[in-house]
Amino acid sequence: MKVDEGAGRASTRQRQTKVRALDDHARQELKRKRLDALEQDNWHEDALEPDDDDYEPNESDDGELFLGEQKKGRKKSAGKGAKKKTRGGDQFREETGRTKSFDDIVDDEQYHKFPSWVPTYLSAAVKPSTRPPRKFCYLTGLAGKYKCPVTGDYLGSLEAYETHKETRLKGMV
């Protein structure tokens, strides 16, 4: 009996590994990205280009993305606009050599070399809560009864899971 149980468990485990469940590291990374998105303001340097239609993509790696839409003029410019935005943002940061981001400034201060009793920007951060995190469905905001085995997100209902499958799980399962 015991042997059978063990074998059964092993096989389910194997089945589970076939679905690419994200490991802790990947989940942390996703979480960090989402948190960063909450911090960002939405400035894009080139977004106000007056002649959107004259814009020619000079980055070759963009080409494949828009090949199919070459003839649909309207869509093309919209798609390129979106791509260009991100490019512009990056350019602005790097090329103008403008002020470093705040995180870089904090890094440069080398606070880790300060004695522990000196209050610094880093030491002022609130410590993690002693309470366990609450579980809410990220789609409906209600009680998160179920946990997605792949991403670790909490979901409240089957309906929410369907949406979850179409969005965050897209291309994974």
Added chain:
Amino acid sequence: MAQAAGTIVVLDNGGHTCKAGFAGQVDPKRIVPNLIAKSKAERKTFVGDQFDACTDFSGLQYRLALEKGYPINWETEAEVWTRIFGKDVLAVNTADCRLMLSTPPLCPSSILATINEIVFEHFNFQSLCSACPQLLASYAQQAELEARSEPQPAATLVVDCGFSSTHIVPIFDAQAINFGIRRLAVGGKVLTNHLKQVISHRQWNVMDETHMINDVKEQMCYVSLDLAADLRAAAVRRGSAITREFVMPDYIHVTRGYVKPVVVDVDADASADASADAAGDRGGCSGAADGAGASVGAAGGARTPGPPAKKARPPDGSAVRGGGGGSAAGGVSARGGEAQQVLALGVERFGTGEVLFYPSDIGLDEAGIPEAIVQAVGATLPDLHEALYSNIVLTGGTAKLPNLAARLEAELRQLVPADFALNVRPAADPIVAAWRGASHFASGPLFERSSVSRDEYLEHGHAFVKRVCHN
């Protein structure tokens, strides 16, 4: 220390708005958005106070002068400040003025150095005095009590729910206890962005409509006083007592979105009615609007079904729970023959404010405000604990969320020893509290002593300014 005598300009340089005015006055002359905004629709760029002339807020892009509450983007900041000191706002010659400036607590010294350079070398101010806005807010409270000739509290704990972050600063003897300062990375900006994401998940894609969602937040969100009950009420699939509809602006007929008046469902069961009233009262923003909308007709009836298929409410009125119940769908509703686009918010109305209390809800590994307060107070000397707990002042724009103080007090009560008195008071006007304190301080006798003149700065450099202004 500074001997110069000139007009004193008081600037509270906040993450979202910059409060500018002159010392001695009660209110700032102008509250200027501390950003450069780019409007796609109007193809214009608005710097600082020019933003007031903006009428089409769709797809606005912002470049904020502050990042995480600290002045970083000096290109933006210098432009905004130039507008503030220029003829449109304060109309001063900066070379004849002294400056009272708010700088965030525990500011990295390289940022302080840049501030000095900008103030003394770019704008040529005669002298500079800077202090953290939380300390200034406590001065405002002192001044208020003084005016009413009430006794001064022994110590103050300022909880500054700002735009970029929430700072908790214990203050004793008119000085911030710097080893007790705690910072929570949740502020108005995170709340707005979170709400934006949530709505984009559930209804319309509003990722580009930061301005509108900020409006939604200010008009509709509140802090729940009984989360379990509110969650139950919001889980009702249709006609939830908490759901309110926000009419989105189209920037042609409607330039500012508003909350649609609600007609309370007649067939809703008694408990739902009770919670409807409670929610209305607690919500604050929509309570007054209830009942005024009789002519609008049943909100639910006039609406065409939104994107997710919705089941009809069972005839017996029992609640259907779970699923997309809380997230009522947005839709197009007809009113007076004109199509309006509405945003229906249920659970989001109080879910947004929850992030302040449980940042773990958005995956942030930090304690909420109540626990952060306990951490901040715990870092100070034990003798101060009771005094700090008995005088907690809430400032900052996010403190305007209805019920924030009440909820905070309720949650703190569970964490603070029972024999300690607990008092959470919102500042009279949370947004300008720090400015008022700064104005009061700058017109007082201590201002001269704690400001650095231009000559002194040129002679002694950044470290001297830091010593004088930041102890």
